[in-house]
Amino acid sequence: MNNHQGQIIEYVVRKNSFNVSNLALQLGINRRTLYNYFGSPSIKPSVILQIGGILRHDFSKEFPNMFTNEEFQKMLNSGPKFNLGIQESVEDDFYKEKYLSLLEEYNELLTDLVSYA
Numbered sequence: 001m002n003n004h005q006g007q008i009i010e011y012v013v014r015k016n017s018f019n020v021s022n023l024a025l026q027l028g029i030n031r032r033t034l035y036n037y038f039g040s041p042s043i044k045p046s047v048i049l050q051i052g053g054i055l056r057h058d059f060s061k062e063f064p065n066m067f068t069n070e071e072f073q074k075m076l077n078s079g080p081k082f083n084l085g086i087q088e089s090v091e092d093d094f095y096k097e098k099y100l101s102l103l104e105e106y107n108e109l110l111t112d113l114v115s116y117a
Helices: 005-015 019-025 033-039 045-055 068-077 090-116
Strands: none
Touching: 005 033, 005 045, 019 033, 019 045, 045 068
16 A cells, blocks of 8 residues: 555545545644645654544554554544544534525525616
């Protein structure tokens, strides 16, 4: 397997359909930094552990020389500290509904404007 750590992590993220924005948010970084990780051939082990915890993925399979399965199992079994990156928050739903409502109002205004013209 390719030893480019960033590409391996990106592959796992995309293969499992995790939301990149949510992952970056849970890591406490911006999306650009996360994409920089994806482009990096080597990443700090602590960052890989943190990403694995959020994704609920054991990276000891991809990086057996860096981690043991026990390290990831201990972290994953320590409790529900992490939220899966594919879940949307209530706040996201609020803004989606608000956007759709405003879009409908805008379309009605455009329709009225066209009828007067």
